[in-house]
Amino acid sequence: MMENGMTGITAKKSDLLKELKKNRSAHRKLFLDAQQGYRTDVIKELDMMLKEARDGKTIRRSVSLVEPQDHTKDYDRIIRMLEMSTKSTIFISEQEFCQYVQDDWGWKAQFISQTSNYSNRH
Numbered sequence: 001m002m003e004n005g006m007t008g009i010t011a012k013k014s015d016l017l018k019e020l021k022k023n024r025s026a027h028r029k030l031f032l033d034a035q036q037g038y039r040t041d042v043i044k045e046l047d048m049m050l051k052e053a054r055d056g057k058t059i060r061r062s063v064s065l066v067e068p069q070d071h072t073k074d075y076d077r078i079i080r081m082l083e084m085s086t087k088s089t090i091f092i093s094e095q096e097f098c099q100y101v102q103d104d105w106g107w108k109a110q111f112i113s114q115t116s117n118y119s120n121r122h
Helices: 013-054 072-084 094-100 108-116
Strands: 008-012 089-093
Touching (some): 013 094, 013 108, 089 094
Antiparallel strands (some): 008 089
């Protein structure tokens, strides 16, 4: 609990929806960009594996690349909940504020790490 006793805020539903939709759009764009880079890298690795097999080298049977994870459904779920709410203002906790407004989810650091390997390269 913070010094002033605040554990959350009451926010306008329209403001929360606006922030969530903006954050969802940015997340989706980054994911799709990273997914394209991932596909390119997988194809390169598979081509290399095929060449090594044809050249009589050790046959590798797995691709060692980490696939980017899509968390769009996390945004969609909260957006839909807000859209179905009959209230014009919504109380959100500090943690929910971090997620919905500041776009700081529990999975965010791992997502950035995964996508940075593949995004903005094509």
